[in-house]
Structures are given as C-alpha cells and as structure tokens.
Amino acid sequence: MANTLVHTDFHFEGQKSVYHGKVRDVYNIDDDILVMVATDRISAFDVVLPKGIPCKGQVLNQIAAQFLDATADIVPNWKLATPDPMVTVGLKCEGFPVEMIIRGILTGSAWRAYKEGCRELCGVRLPEGMRENQRFAEPIITPTTKAASGHDENISKEEIIAQGLIGKDDYETVERYTRALYKRGSEIAASKGLILVDTKYEFGKRDGKVILMDEIHTPDSSRYFYADGYEEKLEKGEPQKQLSKEFVRQWLIEHDFMGKPGQQVPEMTDAYCESVAERYIELYEDITGKHFERNDQQGVDLAARIETNVKNYLKTR
Structure with missing residues (x-):
C-alpha cells in the first residue's frame, strides 16, 4: 500500500x-x-x-x-x-488573480482549440497551417483567470488591464518576468536534453514589489519534451516523448473522463x-x-x- x-x-x-x-x-x-x-x-x-x-x-x-x-x-x-x-x-x-501561461510549442489544450478552428488565443493571433507540437516563431503568452473553484478561463492582456485584475505597469512587469523565466527555464532544460514546452507562473505584490509566487517548472505546472527525436517525430506526425502531467490527462481521456458532469473517474x-x-x-x-x-x-x-x-x-x- x-x-x-x-x-x-x-x-x-x-x-x-x-x-x-x-x-x-x-x-x-x-x-x-x-x-x-x-x-x-x-x-x-x-x-x-x-x-x-x-x-x-x-x-x-x-x-x-x-x-x-x-x-x-x-x-x-x-x-x-x-x-x-x-x-x-x-x-x-497579495496574489494577482491571473495565471501567466507561456507556450513555446503548439500542443495540449492550445492544439485542441487550434484543431477545432481557433486562430486567436487570449488575444494572440495564431498563424495558419501549424501542426501539433510545432514551435511558435516566438513564445506566446496566454493568461487565464485564477478561479477559486472550477475551470480557469482564458483572458487577454487587454481584458486583464481593462478589468483591473492587474494594473498596466504591473502587467508589463509580470509579462517581462514571464518571458525571462521561460528563457532561463528553457536554457536549463536544454542543458539536460529537454524542451520546456509550456509552463505557468503566478505573481503577486509585497511592499509595492512584484514577486514570483508558488511552484515553477514542475510537471504539474509545465510540460517537457525530450529534445532527442523531437524533429523526427514532428515530421512524422508522431506523439512526442514527454515528461509532464499530460500523460495522466491522456489516460483519463482514454477512459472517457474529462471532468464533465456525470463522468466517473476510472x-x-x-x-x-x-x-x-x-x-x-x-x-x-x-x-x-x-x-x-x-x-x-x-x-x-x-x-x-x-x-x-x-x-x-x-x-x-
């Protein structure tokens, strides 16, 4: 046991x-x-x-x-x-009620939305003709609201500022930090033969200063691919070998569970x-x-x- x-x-x-x-x-x-x-x-x-x-x-x-x-x-x-x-x-x-998600590769929920015809994610335009697990030209930031319970919702930078969830100056700081963290995380991952595919960060304020909170770069908050074989698998349209919680989601999907009402956890x-x-x-x-x-x-x-x-x-x- x-x-x-x-x-x-x-x-x-x-x-x-x-x-x-x-x-x-x-x-x-x-x-x-x-x-x-x-x-x-x-x-x-x-x-x-x-x-x-x-x-x-x-x-x-x-x-x-x-x-x-x-x-x-x-x-x-x-x-x-x-x-x-x-x-x-x-x-x-004092935490901001927003999670900052940054994506370097089109996969997971973003790919599922893209496959269904979505070409704008959180105010970010997505190019036509992309394939699953293809790199973006530049990493994109796709924030979500941080729900106390239930599902988080996608939200754009403009909506975050307009709704006063994060002030304009603080948001620009948070966005800059998000890109810097992802860059550092990607460099560390690359040194270990991995690709940091996407991840999320949470920020707040203390004494007037923006602070990074919570966990970072873990398999609960991030997705990693193995660099070895990535290009070959992409060209063949094969699933990437990955280290993340996505394999748990896939197992649940295969057993007809996606968190919808009436569904039973296997x-x-x-x-x-x-x-x-x-x-x-x-x-x-x-x-x-x-x-x-x-x-x-x-x-x-x-x-x-x-x-x-x-x-x-x-x-x-």
Whole structure:
C-alpha cells in the first residue's frame, strides 16, 4: 500500500488561516509568511482525483525550490526556506488573480482549440497551417483567470488591464518576468536534453514589489519534451516523448473522463499510482540531474515529520 499524504490539518504557532487547494495546503502564519505543503494529491481537468501519487509532493516541492533558487537573480520570489522535502516557507504576498501561461510549442489544450478552428488565443493571433507540437516563431503568452473553484478561463492582456485584475505597469512587469523565466527555464532544460514546452507562473505584490509566487517548472505546472527525436517525430506526425502531467490527462481521456458532469473517474490502482510516481521521479532526475531520494517509506508518518520540521523552523524566526 502506497504511503501518501493527501490531507493535512496542522496548527502552527501564529497560524491565522489555512487554504486547502487542489494539490497544496497553505498555512498563513501571522499574515506575514506562508507554509506551503505540497501534498500527494493530483488533479486533472480541475478535478482532484481520488487517490494520491507516492512522492508527488516531494518531487514538486524540490523541483520548484531548485528553480526558484536558479531564477532568483532575474525575478524576486517568495521562497525563504524548505524545512521539509514536501514544504516551502515563503513571504505572504497579495496574489494577482491571473495565471501567466507561456507556450513555446503548439500542443495540449492550445492544439485542441487550434484543431477545432481557433486562430486567436487570449488575444494572440495564431498563424495558419501549424501542426501539433510545432514551435511558435516566438513564445506566446496566454493568461487565464485564477478561479477559486472550477475551470480557469482564458483572458487577454487587454481584458486583464481593462478589468483591473492587474494594473498596466504591473502587467508589463509580470509579462517581462514571464518571458525571462521561460528563457532561463528553457536554457536549463536544454542543458539536460529537454524542451520546456509550456509552463505557468503566478505573481503577486509585497511592499509595492512584484514577486514570483508558488511552484515553477514542475510537471504539474509545465510540460517537457525530450529534445532527442523531437524533429523526427514532428515530421512524422508522431506523439512526442514527454515528461509532464499530460500523460495522466491522456489516460483519463482514454477512459472517457474529462471532468464533465456525470463522468466517473476510472479506477486508480496502486500499480497505476506507482507508475505515475515513477514518471514524476523520472522528470525530477532528468531536469535536475540529481538522484531522487524517496522519503515515503512505509512506517514513516509524513504528517508528523512535516509538523516537527515546520515547528522547528518557525522557532528560528
């Protein structure tokens, strides 16, 4: 039986509130810092699936921490510390209600829309004659609203500014940061034989400064292709070998689930969940170049370990 963390109910000193998101639980400490726990929950089509994935939270947290450190010279970010393999502690910011999605390749939901005749995405005109998994001439930014529940909605730069979701000056800063982060992430991926296909970033403000928040460049927020064989597969119209959560979405689609009313999530066996864990670990090792040390051994109380580590960290502040 897999050892996973799918729910938390901590009570830390100075705790003001807790937010249970789709896959992360965020604890507000003194309205000053956040303790973000990356659980092993997994979501697809904006639905939290019924079983957790072993090591998923650890993989996401450790990849995000590494990339936050690797981009801190170009974009200020919220991270202060990682007191546990599944936890990041950082600055509390006033988040913008928008996710900044940047795409270097036409695939996923953008391709599905394109195939159905869509030639404008979030105010960005798309050229005719593109193929699935083809690179854009330049990466495009396709923001979405950040829904508290349900589906996020596509939105254009002009609509974001007109609706006051982000002020014009702040939006231009966020857009500049988005491109710089994607460029750095793509360079790191290329050095590991990967292509950073698309990804999303979240930003907020603290003390008047725009700050990068949340996780970045993880398989939950990003899609990677293997560079080796990319051109050949593109020419032949073959599926790309990829490292992302898209394989989970495809598995669900094959089992007639896309998050629509009345659809049933297919059975997630322990063997299937472990196979997903192996894909997450593969991405970790490929993108970081490091061996992954599993921290989900049977008999380990993941919640108790996290509680102890976080409490010890908070005592040092």
